[in-house]
Amino acid sequence: MTKAIRIHEYGGADNLKWEDVDVGQPGDGQVRVKHTAVGLNFIDVYQRTGLYDIGALPQTLGMEGAGVIEEVGAGVEGFAAGDRVAYAMGLGSYCEARVMATDRLVKVPDSVDDETAAAMMLQGMTARYLLKSSYAVQPGDTILIMAAAGGVGQIMSQWARHLGATVIGCVGSDAKAELAKANGCDHTILYNSEDVAARVREITDGEGVPVSYDSVGQATCEASLDSLAPCGVFVTYGNASGPITDFNVGVLGAKGSLYVQRPTLATFTRNRELLNECAGDLFDVVGAGAVKINVGQTYALAETAQAHRDLEDRKTTGSTVLMP
Numbered sequence: 001m002t003k004a005i006r007i008h009e010y011g012g013a014d015n016l017k018w019e020d021v022d023v024g025q026p027g028d029g030q031v032r033v034k035h036t037a038v039g040l041n042f043i044d045v046y047q048r049t050g051l052y053d054i055g056a057l058p059q060t061l062g063m064e065g066a067g068v069i070e071e072v073g074a075g076v077e078g079f080a081a082g083d084r085v086a087y088a089m090g091l092g093s094y095c096e097a098r099v100m101a102t103d104r105l106v107k108v109p110d111s112v113d114d115e116t117a118a119a120m121m122l123q124g125m126t127a128r129y130l131l132k133s134s135y136a137v138q139p140g141d142t143i144l145i146m147a148a149a150g151g152v153g154q155i156m157s158q159w160a161r162h163l164g165a166t167v168i169g170c171v172g173s174d175a176k177a178e179l180a181k182a183n184g185c186d187h188t189i190l191y192n193s194e195d196v197a198a199r200v201r202e203i204t205d206g207e208g209v210p211v212s213y214d215s216v217g218q219a220t221c222e223a224s225l226d227s228l229a230p231c232g233v234f235v236t237y238g239n240a241s242g243p244i245t246d247f248n249v250g251v252l253g254a255k256g257s258l259y260v261q262r263p264t265l266a267t268f269t270r271n272r273e274l275l276n277e278c279a280g281d282l283f284d285v286v287g288a289g290a291v292k293i294n295v296g297q298t299y300a301l302a303e304t305a306q307a308h309r310d311l312e313d314r315k316t317t318g319s320t321v322l323m324p
């Protein structure tokens with residue numbers, strides 16, 4: 001038996017239950033991982049509320065973890081008992097130990113500790129594909145990042161600066177603006193009280209930005225589109241304020257022949273080659289010190305419900321780790 005955080009029905013944070021579950025033995029192509037740290041992500045909220053379908057319940061939530069392989073099933077290649085591993089997009093990470101296939105696992109270099117690994121796999125690989133694939137940031141670009149003091153936001157801002165970009169970060173408070181500036185943002189905008197597009201035009205001498213990385217969704221969609229230069233890219237990759245449900249593509253023409261992408265990390269790490277490339281790049285920038293993974297808060301895994309409340313109430317900054 002092991003402990004896990006599960007939901008039996010979709011809904012609020014109170015639905016997250018700390019329960020005994022059976023771990024079982026690894027089957028063909030599987031390993032048993034003992035978690036030493038588990039990552040918290042906003043996608044966990046979407047899955048808890050039912051915005052994203054996760055199939056039959058009860059279900060252990062959580063998409064990211066780090067730990068050590070305890071036991072290896074038949075037919076497993078490339079992984080052995082004792083390996084330090086981490087993963088993202090592997091539903092069921094809110095637990096002390098689990099059995100899982102190896103397709104999402106990567107080995108963690110000695111230079112990265114377990115807490116950092118659990119904090120960075122999902123948010124860091126997301127930052128990587130956004131900055132290199134959704135829109136390939138070039139030195140000299142001035143780019144816009146929403147929720148710049150959050151988990152993905154802090155990693156992206158540092159990485160974008162490392163790539164030679166000037167970063168404009170939108171944040172929800174003065175304290176978060178300070179944090180964003182300390183983590184790669186050249187300019188900050190308080191998007192709850194300032195006119196984002198007007199400030200962006202002011203900073204860019206009227207031109208606008210070639211890309212807006214927008215994880216907030218409904219509340220900032222218009223501000224993102226109005227901040228773009230001609231042929232700019234609206235990368236809408238999250239729904240923290242609610243999903244965009246009534247998008248009229250004609251707007252893209254009216255606002256300057258814009259592009260829109262709704263990307264997912266799953267697409268950009270859909271096979272072993274892409275996963276290794278993405279994770280490898282992330283380990284490189286973190287190992288070189290170009291990107292620092294800031295764990296803003298940790299909670300006991302048993303207290304995951306409180307971590308969800310704080311994330312939804314915009315009380316967290318940087319990455320959040322749950323300790324088994």
Ligand SMILES: NC(=O)c1ccc[n+]([C@@H]2O[C@H](COP(=O)([O-])OP(=O)(O)OC[C@H]3O[C@@H](n4cnc5c(N)ncnc54)[C@H](OP(=O)(O)O)[C@@H]3O)[C@@H](O)[C@H]2O)c1
Pocket residue numbers: 040041042043122123126147148149150151152153170171172173176215216219237238239240241242263264265266311312313314315316317318
């Ligand atoms: N598509 C993908 O591949 C992918 C992968 C990873 C993450 N994401 C998305 O990226 C976003 C960031 O994820 P994260 O885990 O790093 O979370 P996070 O940014 O640490 O937390 C979310 C932040 O969004 C801002 N926000 C704005 N309006 C909000 C609202 N109504 N309710 C709650 N928060 C609001 C808050 O910052 P302020 O107070 O500064 O506004 C809050 O701190 C999420 O939308 C997530 O779904 C997408």
